[in-house]
Amino acid sequence: MSGFSTPAILLRRIDHGDHDLIITFFSREKGRIPVIAKNAKKSRKRFSGLLEPFTVLELVCRSPRRGGMPVLQEAAMQTPFAEIRDDVVKTLYASYWAELLCGWLEEYRPQAKIYRLLYYALRGLDRNLAAPAEMSIIFQVRFLTLAGLAPRMDGCVACQTPLDRMGSLAFFFDLEKGGIVCNGCAADSGRSRIRISPGTVKQLAWIQENEIRTVQRLRLTGSAVKEGLLAMEAFVPYHLGRVPRSLRVLQQMRRQ
Ligand SMILES: [Zn+2]
Incomplete structure (x- = not known):
């Protein structure tokens, strides 16, 4: 019987029959992994409240000899990030990031830099290092950069005019061309x-050019928050091929 251990962030959990849970973790060592937690539903004592969304756990898993899903043997709390789950808005932002990563990350492909990004974005949300909307802009911009999908923002993607010669009039963020275009x-x-x-x-x-630990204390201007959210929350789903459900809920809530 082989197994492995790794720190991991809980992205999603779903019921599996009457007793078990199937959990999607973003693990530091193996990237996105599905794990089955046997009797986690039936016996509260089994993992005593550890298996909550966005918690960072140290996992010990057993890999079945004939393949199939790893089985969770032990879990120890590293960081609970409990403040996130106590706040509806924070929960929605974190759920959006988790849904985005569930859709984008490949199973068993480690993504250490994106793992760190999610960890620091959740930490920022938990400790109020930036407003949730600002943290979400930072997360999305950095995610696109690390995923190799960064939009071009140093000049017009169509005619190549550099940014400093594009004038002071508003210009446009073009989803299809993948960057800004001049008037x-x-x-x-x-x-x-x-x-x-x-x-x-x-x-x-x-x-785009700086690590999350440098930018997380940044205060964006009011109009940058508004425009940044609009642009990123259109560009990320454009690449994902769908709008995550929690993002839809978040956008509906802002309109009310
Ligand atoms: Zn142009």
Whole structure:
């Protein structure tokens, strides 16, 4: 019988029959992994409240000899991030990030930098290092960079005019072209464009170039938060191929 141990963040859990849970973890050593927690539903004592969304656990798993899902043997709490679950808005943002990673990460492919990003984004949310909306912009911009999907923000992606010569008028974020376009080129962008100001582009570009630990204490301007959320919450689902359910709920809640 072989097995492994790894720190891991709980992304999603679903019921499996009357007794068990199937849990998707983002593990540091193995990337996204599905794990079955036997009797976790039936016996509260079995994992005594450890298996909550966004907790960071040290897992010990057993791999069945004939393949199939690893079985959770032991779990020890590393970081509970309990403040997130006590707050509806924080929970929705964290759920959006978890859903995004469930959809994007490949099973058993380690992604150490993205693991660290999620850890620090959850920590920032838990400890109020930035407002949840700001933390979400940071998470999405950094995620796109680490995933190799970073939008181009140093000039117009169509005519190559550099940012500092694009003028001070608002320009556009083009989802299909994968970056900003100047006013002149925006006419060809059709419906895939979002209005964005030069100031917002500069703030997003700065986040793109720096680690989350550097940028998490950044205070974005009000208009950068508004425009940054609009652009990132359109661009990320564009690459994911769907709008995560928790993002839909979050956007509905903002409209009310
Ligand atoms: Zn242009």
